[in-house]
Amino acid sequence: MLPQSHIDELRAAVGADGLITGESQLQTYECDGLTNFRILPGAVVLPRSAAQVQAVVRICARHKIPFVSRGAGTGLSGGALPAAGGVVISLARMNRILEVDIANRYVVVEPGVINAHVTARVAPQGYFYAPDPSSQSVCTIGGNVAENSGGAHCLKYGFTVTHTLGLEVVLPNGEIVQLGSPTLDAPGYDLTGVFVGSEGTLGVTTKVILRIVKRPEVVQTLLAAFNSPHAAGQTVSDIIAAGMLPSALEIMDALAIEAAEAAVHANYPVCGGLLLVELDGPSSEVEALMSEVRAICSKNGAQQVRVAQSDQERALVWKGRKAAFAAMGRISPNYIVQDGVIPRTALPSVLSEIDRMASAAGLRVANVFHAGDGNLHPLVLYDRAIAGQEELALDLSYRILHLCVDNGGSITGEHGVGKEKQEALGYMFSEPDLATMQLVRCAFDPENIANPDKVFPRTRLCAAEIPGPYTPHPLETAGIAEIF
Amino acid sequence: MTSTTGFTVQECAAQLAGIAGETHSEVAGEIVTVAPVDAAQIAQILRVADANAVSVTPFGNGTKAGWGNPVAPGIRLSLKRMNSLREHPWQDMTCTVEAGCTWASMQAELAQHGQMVALDPLWPARATVGGIVATNDSGAMRLKYGGLRDLIIGMTIVLADGTIAKTGGKVVKNVAGYDLHKLMTGSFGTLGVITEVNFRLHPAETAARTWTATAPDALQFAEPLRILLDTQMTPSSIQLRAGKLQSALDVRIATRPEAFDEQATRLRRIFGQIELRDSVNEVWQARQQLFDQADRVILKASLRSSDVCSVSSELQHWTAKQEFDFDLTAQATGLMTVALNIQADAAPGLLDQLRSRLKASGGSVIALRIPESIRAGLDVWGCDSNALALMREIKRRFDPNRTLNPGRFVGNI
Numbered sequence: 001m002l003p004q005s006h007i008d009e010l011r012a013a014v015g016a017d018g019l020i021t022g023e024s025q026l027q028t029y030e031c032d033g034l035t036n037f038r039i040l041p042g043a044v045v046l047p048r049s050a051a052q053v054q055a056v057v058r059i060c061a062r063h064k065i066p067f068v069s070r071g072a073g074t075g076l077s078g079g080a081l082p083a084a085g086g087v088v089i090s091l092a093r094m095n096r097i098l099e100v101d102i103a104n105r106y107v108v109v110e111p112g113v114i115n116a117h118v119t120a121r122v123a124p125q126g127y128f129y130a131p132d133p134s135s136q137s138v139c140t141i142g143g144n145v146a147e148n149s150g151g152a153h154c155l156k157y158g159f160t161v162t163h164t165l166g167l168e169v170v171l172p173n174g175e176i177v178q179l180g181s182p183t184l185d186a187p188g189y190d191l192t193g194v195f196v197g198s199e200g201t202l203g204v205t206t207k208v209i210l211r212i213v214k215r216p217e218v219v220q221t222l223l224a225a226f227n228s229p230h231a232a233g234q235t236v237s238d239i240i241a242a243g244m245l246p247s248a249l250e251i252m253d254a255l256a257i258e259a260a261e262a263a264v265h266a267n268y269p270v271c272g273g274l275l276l277v278e279l280d281g282p283s284s285e286v287e288a289l290m291s292e293v294r295a296i297c298s299k300n301g302a303q304q305v306r307v308a309q310s311d312q313e314r315a316l317v318w319k320g321r322k323a324a325f326a327a328m329g330r331i332s333p334n335y336i337v338q339d340g341v342i343p344r345t346a347l348p349s350v351l352s353e354i355d356r357m358a359s360a361a362g363l364r365v366a367n368v369f370h371a372g373d374g375n376l377h378p379l380v381l382y383d384r385a386i387a388g389q390e391e392l393a394l395d396l397s398y399r400i401l402h403l404c405v406d407n408g409g410s411i412t413g414e415h416g417v418g419k420e421k422q423e424a425l426g427y428m429f430s431e432p433d434l435a436t437m438q439l440v441r442c443a444f445d446p447e448n449i450a451n452p453d454k455v456f457p458r459t460r461l462c463a464a465e466i467p468g469p470y471t472p473h474p475l476e477t478a479g480i481a482e483i484f
Numbered sequence: 485m486t487s488t489t490g491f492t493v494q495e496c497a498a499q500l501a502g503i504a505g506e507t508h509s510e511v512a513g514e515i516v517t518v519a520p521v522d523a524a525q526i527a528q529i530l531r532v533a534d535a536n537a538v539s540v541t542p543f544g545n546g547t548k549a550g551w552g553n554p555v556a557p558g559i560r561l562s563l564k565r566m567n568s569l570r571e572h573p574w575q576d577m578t579c580t581v582e583a584g585c586t587w588a589s590m591q592a593e594l595a596q597h598g599q600m601v602a603l604d605p606l607w608p609a610r611a612t613v614g615g616i617v618a619t620n621d622s623g624a625m626r627l628k629y630g631g632l633r634d635l636i637i638g639m640t641i642v643l644a645d646g647t648i649a650k651t652g653g654k655v656v657k658n659v660a661g662y663d664l665h666k667l668m669t670g671s672f673g674t675l676g677v678i679t680e681v682n683f684r685l686h687p688a689e690t691a692a693r694t695w696t697a698t699a700p701d702a703l704q705f706a707e708p709l710r711i712l713l714d715t716q717m718t719p720s721s722i723q724l725r726a727g728k729l730q731s732a733l734d735v736r737i738a739t740r741p742e743a744f745d746e747q748a749t750r751l752r753r754i755f756g757q758i759e760l761r762d763s764v765n766e767v768w769q770a771r772q773q774l775f776d777q778a779d780r781v782i783l784k785a786s787l788r789s790s791d792v793c794s795v796s797s798e799l800q801h802w803t804a805k806q807e808f809d810f811d812l813t814a815q816a817t818g819l820m821t822v823a824l825n826i827q828a829d830a831a832p833g834l835l836d837q838l839r840s841r842l843k844a845s846g847g848s849v850i851a852l853r854i855p856e857s858i859r860a861g862l863d864v865w866g867c868d869s870n871a872l873a874l875m876r877e878i879k880r881r882f883d884p885n886r887t888l889n890p891g892r893f894v895g896n897i
Contacts, residue, residue: 103710103790104818126714148659155656161663162634177871181846183786183818184631185620185670187867188894189875193633193666197659217716237575243598243687281718284743341655343576373657374576410658417660428660429650436641436649437662439881443874455661 001085002042006063010045010087013055018093020044029088032073032080033135037419041068041082046090050168050176050206053089057204058174060087066452069204071112071143074135076337077418079146079199083452089204091142097121098207105212106165106182111142111205115149118210127212130157133414134322142205148197150414152321153278155372156247157213159414161196168207169195172445182209194440199416200451202444216280219247220290221314224297225271225304229253229367232273233347235300236371239277240344242296244289248278249372255331256324256366256379263327266320269304275371276321324368325379332364332381334390336397339415340404344374350407354378354400361396363389375413376404402427417455426457485514486556491536496559503528508565514557517543519565523679526561527646530677533559534644534887541889542673544584544612548619551852552672552892553864563614566679569593571654577685578637578654583614583678595688602629602686604721606772614678620670624721624736624768624815629686632669638682639665643675644883656684667878673889674897675882689720689738695748696763697755702731702796708755709733709793713816717750722816725770726796728803734767771813774823775853781831782853785820785838788845792818795841818847828855832862839866867894 002010011019020026021043030038042065047053060067066083070090073080082088095112102125107118115136118129132151133139139149144160145167157163166180180192195202226232232251239246252260252274261268268274277293279286290307297305308314328335342350351367358365358380366379378400382393401411401424411417411424426434434456444450485493493511500518501509508519520526533540539558543549563584571580574597581590587608594600604623605616617639622631629635638652641664651664668678699705702724712722712735721736737747752760775782787795792814799822803810808830814820822838824831831854839849851864869875872895879886879897891897 101788101790102714104788105713126716148663150657150659158630158634159657159659161666162630171874175873177874178869179871181786181848183788183842183845183847184626185784185786185819185848186846186869187848187850187865188869188871189671189675189878190620190633190666190669191871191874193663193669196663198662214714214716240577241575243690245687282716282739282743282747284746285739288740288742341653341657343573343578343655345573345575370657374655375657408653409655410653410660412660413655413657414659421660425660428653432647433649433651433661436643436647436651436664440662440664440667440878443877443881 002065006059006065007043009059010043010056013059014045014047014052018046018048018052020046029070029073029082029090032070032075032078034076034078034081034418034420037078037081039082039084041088042085044088044090046093048093050170053170053204053206054174054176056087056089057170057172060449061172061174061447064447064449066449068451069142069146069200071140072114072135072138074139075143075147075416075418076339077412077416077420079416079418079451079454080143081419091140094206101182102127104182106209107212108207108209109141110207111140111145113141115139115141115144118212122212126215128215129210130163130213131160141208141210145196145205145208146198146200147414147416152248152250152370155249155370156245161193163211164192164196164208165211166209167192167195167205169203169205171203172447172450176206180209199418199455201441201455203450218283218286219278219280219314220286221308221317222277222290222293223269223306223308223317224275224277224302225269226273226275226300226302227271229273229351230348231300232275233351233371235275235297235302236347237344238296238300239293240372242292244292246277246372247280248276249370250276250321251367251369251371252321252324253367255364256368259327259331259366260320260324262330264320264323266316268320271303276317325377328366328379328381333383333385335382336380336393338376338378338380338397338400339412340376340378340401340409341413342374342376342404342407342409344371346407346409347371347374350376350403353403357396357399361392363393363396365396370413373413374409398424419454422455423457425455485516485538485558488537491538496532496536496538499532500529500559503532515560517560517562519562521565523640523642523648526642526677526679527648529559529561530642530644530887531646534885537885538887539890540887542614542618542677544615545586545610547607547611548615548621551619553896554859555889555892561677563612570680572597574599578656578682579685580654580680580682581613582680583612585613587611587613587616594685598688598690599685600688601635601683603632603635604768606775613681617669617678617681618671618673622819623771624723626819627722627816628718628720633666635683636665636669636681637684639668639678640680641668641676641678644885644887652682654682672893674879674893675888677888691741692720692736692738693744694734694736694763694765694767695751695760696732696734696767697758697760698730698732699758700730702726702793702800704758705731705733706793708758709816710790711754713789715750715754717747721768723768723770724792724796724814725767725812726800727811728800728809731796731800734763736768771821774811774813774821777823780823780853781826781851781855783822783824783835783838784850784852785822785842785847787818787820787842787847789816789818791845792816792820798841828858831858835862865894
């Protein structure tokens with residue numbers, strides 16, 4: 001716990017209404033979207049300005065108090081899990097959009113601005129903010145920057161880092177620095193590029209310059225039903241091989257379709273593998289490409305191909321897709337969400353291997369994935385009430401990640417490493433790779449107080465902190481947000 | 485060769501020959517050139533250099549060797565033997581290429597499967613992947629496809645102490661660990677030697693057309709450019725070319741052949757009274773041509789895209805009353821290359837003027853090429869970032885003995 005003198009300093013920095021120390025209130029902050037990890041922080045501060053963040057970080061630096069910055073707490077890898085007895089810096093009150101520059105296609109926002117609010121602000125001028133994690137109605141830009149968030153449309157539009165031109169950051173020593181600029185290629189190292197995706201381990205974001213993108217003229221969404229995810233996967237390869245770059249290419253297998261249908265009645269065809277293709281761009285181009293996509297689907301044995309006929313129908317298609325995780329609760333008492341990436345061509349063999357591994361373990365695995373970029377979200381279904389099944393499920397989910405790495409992929413495409421995959425990072429990268437990353441960490445945070453004990457492997461894990469299965473986030477249970 | 489340990493050129497050459505082979509190490513004056521064949525040899529060479537306080541300059545074909553501050557003579561680490569496209573899993577639309585491979589030879593191989601790294605750097609026939617990445621060069625295609633930071637998905641680097649590290653991976657979507665490849669991109673070889681780069685690929689632009697509009701004053705393009713960038717059209721490149729008395733705006737669109745006429749109609753509507761004609765692909769060589777005359781001072785300016793035409797026009801008006809001449813190209817992304825035909829002693833004044841003009845809107849100006857006679861008194865980089873101390877600390881952690889390109893980068897890093 002924090003000594004009273006430190007609490008007093010924090011109160012002086014953010015005011016009495018910006019400080020939380022009561023245990024019941026602190027419990028709100030004890031976890032993020034990875035709810036099976038819970039640690040009570042020593043205090044939570046709710047600064048209203050960069051100067052207040054700076055004051056808090058200076059106090060932390062002076063007393064070597066670990067701090068964890070936090071947006072909406074929707075992260076799925078435990079990145080916002082507090083440090084025991086440390087300070088949580090909630091950026092929720094720094095939620096202003098500071099500048100909108102349509103002519104130069106950027107906006108400047110505070111970190112607590114909600115992702116979807118950026119698009120809402122620039123939509124009247126025909127623009128949008130491209131990264132669209134499924135939690136976008138509640139997750140914040142600061143959290144997106146920390147995690148380098150993606151979404152279904154990053155195949156074409158890229159990730160948070162693609163759209164981040166610059167940052168204002170409070171470094172772990174309390175200094176404020178500007179990284180990047182609204183203009184490209186500012187002289188010096190690309191520290192913006194390094195900071196985005198560093199999961200809160202390099203400092204606290206207090207301002208973000210984001211690129212915005214003109215809305216495409218036309219968006220078309222096609223659904224194709226196949227006998228198996230393999231046939232859907234082959235179709236994806238053929239679409240890419242034909243030189244197309246759709247804005248989204250998503251696959252769901254039979255289990256995922258069943259769950260999504262049960263949850264939101266998306267009117268999906270009943271099939272073994274459902275492919276969702278979204279094309280956008282100038283109308284003449286999209287129409288021509290869509291007929292090519294139809295032909296490729298037919299060639300690969302699609303039983304049914306249909307294009308959403310209205311915005312409402314398209315929204316429903318996406319609603320089903322985005323609800324797929326949460327929908328698992330309808331077909332299984334418990335489940336674990338994973339987030340691996342493989343080269344697209346490895347899709348058929350990896351899917352077969354996951355099937356084999358699941359059968360051998362006596363478990364079911366539902367598959368939902370961003371097929372265009374090889375980002376798998378296997379959902380390992382199990383029943384905690386059956387003795388030993390949770391351990392089996394956990395083991396299977398980690399073996400799936402190893403399978404991804406063995407196939408030349410990654411342990412995370414968008415959820416981050418956080419607390420959950422610290423050890424898996426050591427499976428993906430060798431010692432020299434990790435030591436080199438630590439050079440950056442040490443340059444930014446020599447005292448190791450910014451979100452310590454995350455991302456990088458530990459020498460050992462305490463029994464109480466072994467990564468675990470998925471339990472729904474309160475926001476999800478309440479139907480406010482979906483997870484990806 | 486400068487070495488605080490008394491290490492001589494001959495001793496150095498002998499040791500490096502022992503690593504890379506007699507035929508791949510040579511002495512020219514104070515410089516020892518060595519051409520290793522793999523990352524392991526580079527690690528050995530760097531350990532020798534690091535232990536003897538000899539500076540190392542990674543070297544491709546030297547097309548941008550004069551960029552940045554000069555480096556004391558030491559070891560020239562040539563990547564010329566590491567020049568192959570290692571992997572091209574074309575169905576995954578990624579590739580792994582060695583740093584010494586020239587841009588054009590890489591693209592030629594990728595083109596066999598109708599793919600490309602979507603970037604148009606300077607001197608593709610000679611410039612190498614490593615040099616292009618180290619200097620973060622990019623051309624007009626950046627408008628549609630982004631810059632190197634958006635195209636590089638992984639890298640292998642060797643640090644000054646010989647550590648061989650991989651960063652990122654071979655998949656496009658990956659958020660595991662820090663993106664060290666973004667730190668390395670544009671770091672001018674001051675943090676490590678890039679030995680391999682993994683790129684994400686795009687389909688090659690099989691059908692593309694260019695249109696050009698001309699007008700005397702660059703300011704006349706301000707409104708058409710603003711409108712064009714605000715439409716839902718998706719040009720792959722837009723560039724302004726301007727000289728003392730004339731200017732032109734080039735637009736390149738890659739789409740399906742049947743869509744070109746409609747695109748042309750839309751463009752004509754945007755340009756209104758300004759005549760727009762079908763143009764040739766060669767106009768996209770304009771940036772490179774600015775470097776052709778060796779006596780020109782070359783500046784790289786970064787500005788807001790809404791300022792591209794007005795700043796160009798200001799230069800036109802300003803030089804109209806001056807003795808000197810200039811030519812520039814500016815991409816719609818706001819990156820401008822200016823070639824000045826100017827007396828050496830007048831260059832610093834103009835550089836300062838341009839810097840103060842652009843500073844208010846977050847812009848910057850780097851002097852890419854300047855006459856040796858004025859170099860000493862000039863700030864090549866013009867970096868006034870308040871993160872400079874942090875950049876120095878990163879350099880100190882990566883290269884504590886200042887072995888790699890010491891002094892070449894911003895703030896004398």
